[in-house]
Amino acid sequence: MPLVSNIWGCCSGESSNKDEKFINCNGCKRSYHFLCLSIDEIGKDSRIFRIWKCPGCLNQTPKSLRSDSTPVCNSSTPRVSKRPALNSPSPIGMSATKEDMRSIIQEVIKEEFSAMIERINTSMINTIIEHMEPIKREISDIVHSIDLINKRFEEIECEQSTLNRIVKDVQEENTILRSTVSDLNQRFNLIEQQSRANNLEIQCMPENKHENIYTIVKQLGEVVGCEVNETDIVHCSRIAKIKSASDRPRSIVIQLASPRIRDRLLAAVIKFNKSNPQNRLNSTHFGFKTKKSPIYIVEHLSPSNKALHAATRHKAKEKGYKYVWVRGGRIFVRKNEEAGYVFIRNLDTLEIL
Structure with missing residues (x-):
């Protein structure tokens, strides 16, 4: 230039x-x-x-x-x-047209609108952040609480697992103990019954204030045709009632010298009753003038066998079994003359009759 x-x-x-x-x-x-x-x-x-x-x-x-x-x-x-720059003073002698004014206004509105949008966005963001802070703290507290709950739950689950193992072991041990106790009860009952191997029990014998039990036992031998000496009788006495409110006389327990003497006397009683079906052993045979009442001579059972015998009689009556008897401390039932006998070992045997 x-x-x-x-x-x-x-x-x-x-x-x-x-x-x-x-x-x-x-x-x-x-x-x-x-x-x-x-x-x-x-x-x-x-x-x-x-x-x-x-x-x-x-x-x-x-x-x-x-x-x-x-x-x-x-x-x-x-x-x-030449169009003047935005926000610059108009040149002297130059008048702005409608298009220039429209453009200027549009640019001003656009800039103001952009600034307003920016301010609104900033305000919204600040407001959201301000309101989100408590929520974030609460969420943090909730997460912390959930972590504590999960930890406690894991501890409880571990304790529960341990307790389940303990319970399982206790149940197994309890099963073994139940079996052992049942076996011991059977053995104890057997020993207790064997200790009564020489005994007989006289049931429904009328009581007399001045009675002599030895005389009654001798008189029993005379009635059924089986001689019983004083040397054959080791001990005899009346025993307490199982049910004190019952009006039945107290039973008499006879302890004989040997099981052979007991079986001989018991066989004689059975034979007497079979020979005299119309006049079976009763109170008149012993000189009682009161009302005629039957008298029963049975083996002296242990308390467990006595309860089992009572349950067997009730079940036999319910199921229509005709015969229930005791031999050697063991209980048997038979449906009828043609059916075979069933040995009642315990209450579980009654459930399958």
């Missing part, structure tokens, strides 16, 4: 802004404002800036020598007013 005063080829440069950008023609050396040419500004370092020619010089240049990249302006195109 020359250092001398510019020779203007567009608007003489008098009414224009001194700082307005211009370009020099490489042919006529005249200066032209970019705004007057209605072309975009070209940097000074650009090749086009150095070789640019005005439309007059360009029309005198042969087409073969023209550069296609050279900006061309129609000289007949009037100068277009």
Whole structure:
């Protein structure tokens, strides 16, 4: 660009802004404002800036020598007013059009709207963060509580597992103990029954205040035809009632010298009753003048066998079994004459009758 005063080829440069950008023609050396040419500004370092020619010089240049990249302006195109920058004061002597005002208003509204949106977003984010802080603390407390509950649950589960193993062991031990106790009860009952192997029990014998039990036993032997000496009787006495409210007389327990003597006397009683079905052993055979009542001679059973014998009689009556008897401390039942006998070992045997 020359250092001398510019020779203007567009608007003489008098009414224009001194700082307005211009370009020099490489042919006529005249200066032209970019705004007057209605072309975009070209940097000074650009090749086009150095070789640019005005439309007059360009029309005198042969087409073969023209550069296609050279900006061309129609000289007949009037100068277009340059739009002032946003928020800058309007140039003197230049009035804003409706389009300029509309553009300015749109840009102002756009910037204000963007700023408002940004403020709203910031306010919303701050509000959300402010309200989320207590929730985050509560969630943290809940997570901590859940961790404590899980830990306690694991401890309880471990304790429960241990207790389950203990209970299982106790149940197994209890089963073994039940079996052992049942076996011991059977053995004890057997021993207790064997200790009564020499004994007989006289049931329903009327009581007399001045009675002599030894005399009654001797008289029993005389009635059934089996002699019983005093040496054969080891001990005899009446025993307490199982049910104190019962009106039956107390039973008499006779302890004989040996099981052989006991069995002989018992067999004689059975034979007597079979021989006298209409006058079985009763109170009149012993000289009692009271009402005739039957008298029973049975083996002396242990308390367990006595309870089992009572349950067997009740069950036999319920199931229609005709015979129930005791031999050697053991209890038997038979449905009828043709059926076989059943040995009643315990209460479980009664359940399968």
